Amino acid sequence: METSLMLALIAFVALVCQWLAWRSNLPAILFLLLAGLLAGPVSGVLDPDMMFGDLLFPLVSVCVAIILFEGSLTLDLAEIRSQRTVVRRLITLGALVTWVIVTCATHWLFALEWSISVLFGALTVVTGPTVIMPMLRTVRPRAELGNILRWEGILIDPIGALLVVVVYEFIAAQNQAAGVGSGLLAFVEILLSGTVLGLACGWLTGVALARRWLPEYLQNLAVLAAVLLAFTVANHLAHESGLLAVTLMGMWLANQKHLRLAEILHFKENLTLLLISGLFILLAARLDMTAVSQLGWAPLILLAVMQFIARPLTIWLSAIGSDLNWKDKALLAWIAPRGIVAAAVSALFAIKLQHQGVDGAALLVPLTFCVIFGTVVFQSATARPVARWLGVVEPPANGILFMGANPIARAIASELTKQNVRVLLADSSYDNIQRARMAGLPVFYGSPMSDYASDRLDLAGLGKLMALSPDNHLNTVACMHFRDEFGFERVFALHSKVLAQKESGTNNQRHKTKHHSAAEQRGLPLFDAELSYGKFASLLSQGAELKTTRLTDTFDFAAFKAQNADRSYWLLAITPEGKVRMKVADQELCPESGWRLISLCKPET
Incomplete structure (x- = not known):
């Protein structure tokens, strides 16, 4: 041969x-x-x-x-x-x-x-x-x-x-x-x-x-x-x-x-x-x-x-x-x-x-x-x-690193903690860090992209990034930094109102495309295209809450959507094995029986 x-x-x-x-x-x-x-x-x-x-x-x-x-x-x-x-x-x-x-x-x-x-x-x-x-x-x-x-x-x-x-x-x-x-x-x-x-x-x-x-x-x-x-x-x-x-x-x-x-x-x-x-x-x-x-x-x-x-x-x-x-x-x-x-x-x-x-x-x-x-x-x-x-192995990499400890990050991290998912919130704002500590959440005070973090940030058990900063550019930098660590399919970002409108096709924003980072650099877009950072924060300030719903054979995903069509946004799901699956804008995800759905329920009017 x-x-x-x-x-x-x-x-x-x-x-x-x-x-x-x-x-x-x-x-x-x-x-x-x-x-x-x-x-x-x-x-x-x-x-x-x-x-x-x-x-x-x-x-x-x-x-x-x-x-x-x-x-x-x-x-x-x-x-x-x-x-x-x-x-x-x-x-x-x-x-x-x-x-x-x-x-x-x-x-x-x-x-x-x-x-x-x-x-x-x-x-x-x-x-x-x-x-x-x-x-x-x-x-x-x-x-x-x-x-x-x-x-x-x-x-x-x-x-x-x-x-x-x-x-x-x-x-x-x-x-x-x-x-x-x-x-x-x-x-x-x-x-x-x-x-x-x-x-x-x-x-x-x-x-x-x-x-x-x-x-x-x-x-x-x-x-x-x-x-x-x-x-x-x-x-x-x-x-x-x-x-x-x-x-x-x-x-x-x-x-x-x-x-x-x-x-x-x-x-x-x-x-x-x-x-x-x-x-x-x-x-x-x-x-x-x-x-x-x-x-x-x-x-x-x-x-x-x-x-x-x-x-x-x-x-x-x-x-x-x-x-x-x-x-x-x-x-x-x-x-x-x-x-x-x-x-x-x-x-x-x-x-x-x-x-x-x-x-x-x-x-x-x-x-x-x-x-x-x-x-x-x-x-x-x-x-x-x-x-x-x-008992000397690292925990499974099912946990989530949060870029930001603001109210949105604290709300999602608190609900995930209740579901026994490991979380870590990183922020350079001492006020945000202090509020997260008071909520009983593990935190890292500083930028997770810094040289200080490279020596001291413990990523054991963490396998995904959720960039939830109100600054799109900071989210993009975080996604680029952790893309090699977690993989492209495991870095996610919640974008601001301007970016969300642009991606949903609003005509008066299309000319601003040149001012935004390329899609492959800023991470997968979280949740629905219409649910921007500003809208999410506004709903929380009005009394919206995060709730977890378990799907069953009788109450499946179709029933959940029919019941909550105008009342909530579903954000992510947890499989029976404990793996977290994110809701990504414009991508279909069909949760099955036994999955737990975490959703943002709108406040009662």
Whole structure:
């Protein structure tokens, strides 16, 4: 089969796997690994070595570098300030504990030489963003725990690669009677090369972005080129130091508060999704099932040691003196899947050691893939139920963030609170905030679009935005700001009287179209076109109230409309599962039996 056709099929299969993961609420890694096995060792349709030849491992290395940079670009030090000690211990003391335990277990279970066992122990230290990120999206642990796992996964990748290189250099030096000096020299070279180049490229890229040396349409390409340059030059100076370089480069950029990285991060996230999907399929297709079957039951014992001895001990030692409770520690101890970096590095060094005639080197790849498959499959299938049982998951994102704490926002939020829907009202008016507090509503004093809010606004359990400010421009800014966070279909705005008249077709307002923001920027229009902010506020001031009505089989939506045609405006609905559905102007929504409708009842005349 032609290479171009095979690449197209890989992309299509990756899309199908991601879609199945979305529909089933299971990690995409499970479907990607299964697809790779079916396409490779089972059917023989896909042969990555024949397809790419000598370009396979350079391609995998570059893709891993891009994935690692995208992950490190999210490492804002403010997120982990309270648990910085735990993360530092995980990537130092914890890595050492895992290394020692896995090394000993490998030596005793598989009768490998100590040198190969030590190398394999270093390989299994890494977890990595390629497996942690998709799993966190499914498990959805508390933000604090998710940040710890994300930081550990990203920072441990270059550290694990560094350990593997040092051990490999030591083995090669022993074979050449060069002593341990070669290994120590390689360690220093990797640290110097990766650190200097990573920080230098990060600083230069930050300066170029801050001083607007590049137009916006070239910034994504420029950052991608800088990442590839830093990775390849660092690897040229010191083998396998490129991962350290791109990690430090991403962390440097992420912590420069004056840089606008949202567009770059969005581009890198899309690119990373494609690369992760393709890499898992390709590397799974390379697996030799015969070599795996020859290992017998010993890999299962090794997996049990890693899951129930090495990882819990690592977490316990790393969390000493922290404010993490036993439930937090239990979830952290449960999640530590191995991913792309372990697979790629094991394949690379296994080939080198086999060429040097080192005994046991041929077992590195099948043993590494057993660990990857075992940890990914077991933890993907069990992490979500374990997290829910422990009670450390974020609440479902059914809640609503209100832009504004004015009378309209307070009335809607109060009625939603009665229906057990989480709400949060944000406003820069202290008078509005004070009145909302007196009504018993949770509030955030300040603009939800501010830098202050980005560090302190807790969005856990919130999945929609209702922009209810009397200022249309402020509503538009809020919708644009939270569109990436919640999604375009989950940001809504109540417009002023002028805008509502314009959208309903009033002739004397049509010429003012040029003075309003584009429809795709200002959020979905709430409620009826004739129910503007001014009319809503006027009705409330005249004594209108919000009421909740439950639909039944005998009193359905048609009956509700017939009964309340001239008496009320229905605003939103709550499904039996607790999901909030907004009434959007000019869109049909047909509530069903069991739904609760919240409506604005006009005052009695």
